[in-house]
Amino acid sequence: MAQWQGKSRRKKTGGRLHYSRGKRKYEIGREKVDTVLGETKVKTIRTRGGNKKHRLLRGNYANVYDPAKKVSKKVEIKDIVENRANIHYVRRQVITCGCVIDTEIGHARVTSRPGQEGNVNAVLIQ
Secondary structure, three states: OOEEOOOOOEOOOOOEOOOOOOOOHHHEEOOOOOEEEOOOEEEEEEOHHHOEEEEEEEEOEEEEEEOOOOEEEEEEEEEEEEOOOOOHHHHHOEEOOOOEEEEOOEEEEEOOOHHHHOOOEEEEOO
C-alpha cells in the first residue's frame, strides 16, 4: 500500500490546516525494506522517470574496504553485532547503514543503504 509523503494537515501548534487541493501521485512513497541476513535476493523497482532502484531484500556478502591496506574485498557476513538504528534489529538480523557486522576478516561498519542501493558496502573497524 502506498504511503503519502505530502505536507502534514496539522500546524506545529496542533491546529488544522485547510488545503485547497488533494493528494498528488508524486507525493506517494513506498514501504521501507528491512534487509536481512540470508541468501542474496534483490528486487528491482521502477522509480520516477523510468529509472530503476535495486532493493536488497536478503544479503550475505559485503564489499569491505580496509583503510590500512587500501583494498576492498568481497567477504561473507557471519553475524550482525550492533545496530544503533534499533536494538531489536540485531535479534532480527536486519542490516542498515551504520550497523556493525562480523565478517571473515573482522568487524566492519556498513556505509551503504542496502534497502536503497542493492548492495552492502562496509569499512573495516581497526
